[in-house]
Amino acid sequence: xxxxxxxxxxxxxxxxxxxxxxxxxxxxxxxxxxxxxxxxxxxxxxxxxxxxxxxxxxxxxxxxxxxxxxxxxxxxxxxxxxxxxxxxxxxxxxxxxxxxxxxxxxxxxxxxxxxxxxxxxxxxxxxxxxxxxxxxxxxxxx
Amino acid sequence: xxxxxxxxxxxxxxxxxxxxxxxxxxxxxxxxxxxxxxxxxxxxxxxxxxxxxxxxxxxxxxxxxxxxxxxxxxxxxxxxxxxxxxxxxxxxxxxxxxxxxxxxxxxxxxxxxxxxxxxxxxxxxxxxxxxxxxxxxxxxxxxxxxxxxxxxxxxxxxxxxxxxxxxxxxxxxxxxxxxxxxxxxxxxxxxxxxxxxxxxxxxxxxxxxx
Numbered sequence: 001x002x003x004x005x006x007x008x009x010x011x012x013x014x015x016x017x018x019x020x021x022x023x024x025x026x027x028x029x030x031x032x033x034x035x036x037x038x039x040x041x042x043x044x045x046x047x048x049x050x051x052x053x054x055x056x057x058x059x060x061x062x063x064x065x066x067x068x069x070x071x072x073x074x075x076x077x078x079x080x081x082x083x084x085x086x087x088x089x090x091x092x093x094x095x096x097x098x099x100x101x102x103x104x105x106x107x108x109x110x111x112x113x114x115x116x117x118x119x120x121x122x123x124x125x126x127x128x129x130x131x132x133x134x135x136x137x138x139x140x141x142x
Numbered sequence: 143x144x145x146x147x148x149x150x151x152x153x154x155x156x157x158x159x160x161x162x163x164x165x166x167x168x169x170x171x172x173x174x175x176x177x178x179x180x181x182x183x184x185x186x187x188x189x190x191x192x193x194x195x196x197x198x199x200x201x202x203x204x205x206x207x208x209x210x211x212x213x214x215x216x217x218x219x220x221x222x223x224x225x226x227x228x229x230x231x232x233x234x235x236x237x238x239x240x241x242x243x244x245x246x247x248x249x250x251x252x253x254x255x256x257x258x259x260x261x262x263x264x265x266x267x268x269x270x271x272x273x274x275x276x277x278x279x280x281x282x283x284x285x286x287x288x289x290x291x292x293x294x295x296x297x298x299x300x301x302x303x304x305x306x307x308x309x310x311x312x313x314x315x316x317x318x319x320x321x322x323x324x325x326x327x328x329x330x331x332x333x334x335x336x337x338x339x340x341x342x343x344x345x346x347x348x349x350x351x352x
Contacts, residue, residue, distance in 0.1 A: 007143065007345065009345065010149065016149075040238075041217070041237070042156070043154075044145070054184065057201065060199075060201045060219075061189075063233075064234075
């Protein structure tokens with residue numbers, strides 16, 4: 001199939017399931033905000049509380065960042081770095097691959113820790129990964 | 143690969159400005175950004191070097207109105223034009239829905255234009271996309287240099303070099319003066335929206351059958 005004719009369709013039901021997973025991470029890990037984006041830089045879903053955040057730019061930059069580090073990984077003989085962490089003075093961001101097509105971005109401050117974020121995320125990532133791969137698989141078949 | 147979000151009634155598409163180094167891709171986006179109202183566009187994000195050369199990409203997000211009750215949001219990207227940034231260009235092309243090829247009208251850039259177009263075809267092909275199938279518009283930039291000390295190529299030569307096989311819509315432009323910028327954007331947007339509408343109709347038919 002020609003890659004250009006592929007669509008990604010997110011139904012209301014899909015989105016509710018994804019938002020349910022993201023919401024669980026936000027409430028259990030005390031993160032500010034959790035976003036799910038696709039690897040071309042499009043935002044799929046967001047939960048949490050960061051009203052002033054430019055999510056469009058964040059999504060595009062995250063995809064670029066992930067893509068660039070994947071190239072670094074390949075230079076080092078790795079297939080990919082599946083997680084990235086950037087630490088700021090008070091704000092931190094954690095990126096984690098969810099399957100082949102999407103990336104989860106978690107924004108958090110010093111009210112929680114990287115360990116808690118990773119633990120809560122690992123508990124949900126399987127469920128989220130299954131929902132996402134269903135969406136992308138559906139499009140491959142159509 | 144448009145993102146169709148039925149929950150938000152929104153379609154997100156990606157348009158990439160491609161072309162050789164210093165042909166004016168970033169200037170296209172800067173002009174669009176400078177003259178569009180804030181309500182219809184987002185912030186402009188640029189990852190560049192101190193020498194004003196695009197290192198990774200520029201990004202500008204815009205609202206194009208509605209089709210079939212759904213909001214159309216496009217993200218305009220540029221790629222770094224220099225030859226050695228090919229890996230970055232491939233990354234930016236991921237999920238592309240339409241391409242504007244910006245050609246440099248300067249005579250000295252003739253070979254670079256052709257090389258860049260071949261590079262575009264190759265990078266699209268690697269993603270399983272044919273350059274003949276994807277919505278594509280060619281822009282001949284720097285036409286304002288006609289009559290100046292810098293020698294520019296006649297449009298016929300540029301058309302022959304770059305568009306004799308593809309036969310896609312093409313526009314003369316001067317990105318610094320804003321000429322031809324919106325004509326180019328309107329045409330590529332029209333082609334992308336038409337392509338997305340066709341895909342939605344195809345999906346509707348499939349759903350009706352299923």
